Amino acid sequence: MTVTSGEEEGAVGGVQIQHRSRMVLPDFLQSVNLKYVKLGYHYLISNLVTLFLVPLILVTLIQVFQTTDIDHLRHLWLHLQYNLLTILTCSAVLVFGLTLYAVTRPRAVYLLDSACFRPADHLKAPFRSFMDHSRLTGDFEDSSLEFQRKILERSGLGEETYVPEAMHSIPPQPSMAAARAEAEQVMFGALDKLFQGTNIKPKDIGILIVNCSLFNPTPSLSAMIVNKYKLRGNIRSFNLGGMGCSAGVIAVDLAKDLLQVHRNTYAVVVSTENITQNWYFGNKKSMLIPNCLFRVGCSALLLSNKPADRRRAKYRLVHVVRTHRGADDKAFRCVYQEQDDAGKTGVSLSKDLMAIAGGALKTNITTLGPLVLPIRL
Known part of the structure; x- marks a missing residue:
């Protein structure tokens, strides 16, 4: 918040009071929304390989076109004309591969x-x-x-x-x-x-x-x-x-x-x-x-x-990551529907519930972590 400088004068009980307000500089550090900084960092790290490969490919293509004369390109075109079967085969394989990828790739939910x-x-x-x-x-x-x-x-x-x-x-x-x-x-x-x-x-x-x-x-x-x-x-x-x-x-x-x-x-x-x-x-x-x-x-x-x-x-x-601890007897009985000594039915919560839930959560996060962290080894 910015406060405009100026003076205010007033008299209270015969005493003159002079108030000076100084210019307050904005706090640019607090004005930065850290959410967008984090989002930008995530995008940068996630696409780090692409950011390196795209300039490299562009530089390579420029060098190829600069060092190759028109005669080489003409000879290449004539060579392709006499190898039509090879071109058709490669095209068919490419189309088949793209179709297979489109059919089998996971659908977004x-x-x-x-x-x-x-x-x-x-x-x-x-x-x-x-x-x-x-x-x-x-x-x-x-x-x-x-x-x-x-x-x-x-x-x-x-x-x-x-x-x-x-x-x-x-x-x-x-x-x-x-x-x-x-x-x-x-x-x-x-x-x-x-x-x-x-x-x-x-x-x-x-x-x-x-x-x-x-x-x-x-x-x-x-x-x-x-x-x-x-x-x-x-x-x-x-x-x-x-x-x-x-x-x-x-x-x-x-x-x-x-x-x-x-x-x-x-x-x-x-x-x-x-x-x-x-x-x-x-x-x-x-x-x-x-x-x-x-x-x-x-x-x-x-x-x-x-x-x-x-x-x-x-x-x-x-991502959906599931962790099942049912093979452990303590985990299996930590939430258990049963009857008490008087024959009344209810759900019993074990005193070990928090420790068991913490262990399951640790295993789950360990599995989920590599899937969501920006740098994957």
């Missing part, structure tokens, strides 16, 4: 838009309301209530998270009908917003992938969406269950592979979790943690492999 469902305000569950409802159910001991209160305070959740309609009742009513109602509300809400924002007709969707770990009814959640929006009969629909918090990335990876096979189509990926039938009403602490962490929500992604969508796409999918 674009993210056109995304949408998230936001529930109604009456479904909000601030901390005080959450604790009052937990106390009124009569299922939790005092130590369990205190444990949940501490988890809420340290979880990082805000006061504007949501729980499903059935959990606002006293006592709660976790029925199959209520669970279906929750699933329909969140999925259809996110998809309505997605279709409205992109002006894509549901009939244009060729691939549908839904992931929800703990609620997998029959008909499936993907079938519920097909029925609601009357999607076309040859749609490729998939319903992923029991795959935990990584199901969203797994679904995107599956959509990417399918878009490599099926040309000029759209893929929708819906990610959600159902709370109604998976609330834990026991007193085992490791199974109480999900009550404090998981809330109502749903997201929907619209992916495309159409070249015409490149201009309006928000992102292009470049």
Whole structure:
């Protein structure tokens, strides 16, 4: 900010005050947007080989044309005329190679838009309301209530998270009908917003992938969406269950592979979790943690492999790296659905969860790093 120099004079209590403001030079260092510096550096390093080769090729061509006279070029043309078969063979091989490359090269996958469902305000569950409802159910001991209160305070959740309609009742009513109602509300809400924002007709969707770990009814959640929006009969629909918090990335990876096979189509990926039938009403602490962490929500992604969508796409999918630690027993049981001693079903989170997740993340980043770093060895 620049301040204009000048003088201001005034009298306060008979005392004359003189204020001088000096010229402040702009801070050019802060005015530089480091994002563009980083972007320029990335482009420079990524295209370093091209920047060296292009001038070298130009200099070589100039030298060739300067040292070659017209007679040499005429003799070369006559030689090519008498070797027409060789030229045709080379041309055919070149055309075949270019065609093979165009057919087999990976198709670009674009993210056109995304949408998230936001529930109604009456479904909000601030901390005080959450604790009052937990106390009124009569299922939790005092130590369990205190444990949940501490988890809420340290979880990082805000006061504007949501729980499903059935959990606002006293006592709660976790029925199959209520669970279906929750699933329909969140999925259809996110998809309505997605279709409205992109002006894509549901009939244009060729691939549908839904992931929800703990609620997998029959008909499936993907079938519920097909029925609601009357999607076309040859749609490729998939319903992923029991795959935990990584199901969203797994679904995107599956959509990417399918878009490599099926040309000029759209893929929708819906990610959600159902709370109604998976609330834990026991007193085992490791199974109480999900009550404090998981809330109502749903997201929907619209992916495309159409070249015409490149201009309006928000992102292009470049790499998907998956790391599976299921072969390790501790990793396999770190998030485990089971029954406690009283026969109440819930999801248990192991105390080793953070260490196991950190190890998986380290392996994943080690694999992903060489793919995205500007200098590749």
